[in-house]
Amino acid sequence: MPTASILVPHYNNPELLRPCLESLRALRADNPTHEVVVVDDGSSDGSVEWVRREHPWARVVARAENGGFVRAIQTGVDESQSEILVFLNNDTWVEPDWLKNLVDPLLSGQVEGVTGSILMNWEGTRANFLGATLNYLGYGFEVPGELPDPRGPLIPVLCACGGAMAVSRKVYLETGGFDESFGMIYEDLDFGWRLNLIGRACCLVPGSRVGHRAHSSLGRSSFERKARYYLLNPLRMLLKNGDEEGHLERMQMAVTLAQARERICLLGQSRPPGFLDRLGQLFHKETSPLVASLVEEEERTRALAEKRATILKRRRCTTREVFERFAPEPTRPWFFDEEQRQLLETAGYFELERRMYRSCGIIGRG
Known part of the structure; x- marks a missing residue:
């Protein structure tokens, strides 16, 4: 062997x-x-x-x-x-x-x-x-x-x-x-x-x-494919690995902010002619792909819930402890590149993020 x-x-x-x-x-x-x-x-x-x-x-x-x-x-x-x-x-x-x-x-x-x-x-x-x-x-x-x-x-x-x-x-x-x-x-x-x-x-x-x-x-992967993963996978991680205390409130905040990010970035992205029309078939619907993937797809949601239950049973420490050890800047804003940062800043996304952090008690209200 x-x-x-x-x-x-x-x-x-x-x-x-x-x-x-x-x-x-x-x-x-x-x-x-x-x-x-x-x-x-x-x-x-x-x-x-x-x-x-x-x-x-x-x-x-x-x-x-x-x-x-x-x-x-x-x-x-x-x-x-x-x-x-x-x-x-x-x-x-x-x-x-x-x-x-x-x-x-x-x-x-x-x-x-x-x-x-x-x-x-x-x-x-x-x-x-x-x-x-x-x-x-x-x-x-x-x-x-x-x-x-x-x-x-x-x-x-x-x-x-x-x-x-x-x-x-x-x-x-x-x-x-x-x-x-x-x-x-x-x-x-x-x-x-x-x-x-x-x-x-x-x-x-x-x-x-x-x-x-x-x-x-x-x-080499398509932009549509990468966009979906960049939006959905952070939510999947939170859903599976987050602590029980305040979990629902944190998930609601994360989904709301991800939906806002999705709309801003997809509508403001500079792409070749016809690109946004193609994206529209995937994203520009009454229900966003975030909600569709995490709520409406019953089988996937059930599978994520089962994974979360398994993790909760086996854990020896909390996610809070993991963050204390490995996340020195837990409110640090994320953006893919400088173009996206400017787009999000102009649209007021980062201020929305800070307000929601304050409403959840993650950062001070001052």
């Missing part, structure tokens, strides 16, 4: 995947005891044939249709062999000692949850991911900074990046793994939040480093 199964989800564009597999091939030349599984998520450009031709040492699992990052990961989990699962984005390259440093804390029992890599910029000169934090509305923020000493101690974090992390198969399955309802975006933050609630550690390993083209894989 291989010592670790490295799962690499991929969808179209073999050139994006090339540096990743070339660095893994060099890694494998020094230590061939692990397996590399490329999970092709329904590519239509010959990616499967390219991997099999150029990298026959890697195993390819081809999905019939594109289902998103989380489903591709789950396919890899089902098809892989090792007890140690390693998730790696296709838009990365790894250092020679990346894998050993990443999995050693799991194999030794030092960490009983998740270990994560330091994600660097493509040039390897700066850290783009030194952990993550979030705000009271469920929006996440990556923490960048200078590269830590690779010989330094493990760094406790709220979550590891799902594009460069390791976890034992046992822990992954026992804790429910990545939630397939997330599709993409925030699935790793949700997973880390749950792990911390049940007392499992998430730690970054300073000596495990990965170069990463930030958001290059995500960039």
Whole structure:
């Protein structure tokens, strides 16, 4: 049995995947005891044939249709062999000692949850991911900074990046793994939040480093698809993981603010001709997609409620305690880019957010 199964989800564009597999091939030349599984998520450009031709040492699992990052990961989990699962984005390259440093804390029992890599910029000169934090509305923020000493101690974090992390198969399955309802975006933050609630550690390993083209894989997904996930997944996290005290009031606030954000951003977004007309078929209805997805879809809502009940039974600490440890700025406003920040500011969204925080007693009324 291989010592670790490295799962690499991929969808179209073999050139994006090339540096990743070339660095893994060099890694494998020094230590061939692990397996590399490329999970092709329904590519239509010959990616499967390219991997099999150029990298026959890697195993390819081809999905019939594109289902998103989380489903591709789950396919890899089902098809892989090792007890140690390693998730790696296709838009990365790894250092020679990346894998050993990443999995050693799991194999030794030092960490009983998740270990994560330091994600660097493509040039390897700066850290783009030194952990993550979030705000009271469920929006996440990556923490960048200078590269830590690779010989330094493990760094406790709220979550590891799902594009460069390791976890034992046992822990992954026992804790429910990545939630397939997330599709993409925030699935790793949700997973880390749950792990911390049940007392499992998430730690970054300073000596495990990965170069990463930030958001290059995500960039090929349609705007409509990304918009839906950015709006819905923070709400899913809050619904599943929030404390019982004040939960309904907090959810009502979060849904109201997400609906306001949705209307402002979709109506004000500058896009090619016809784009908003296409979006209208998805979003511009009497009932917003937020309500449709979280309230009207009875089966999904029931499933989320069941997940929440399971988490509440297993938790060893509260979400308040998780926030106290990992969320130093819980009212920090979230925006995708400067254009969106200006749009939200002009429309008065951030003032609405502050008023609702005050009404819920989250910040002072002064």
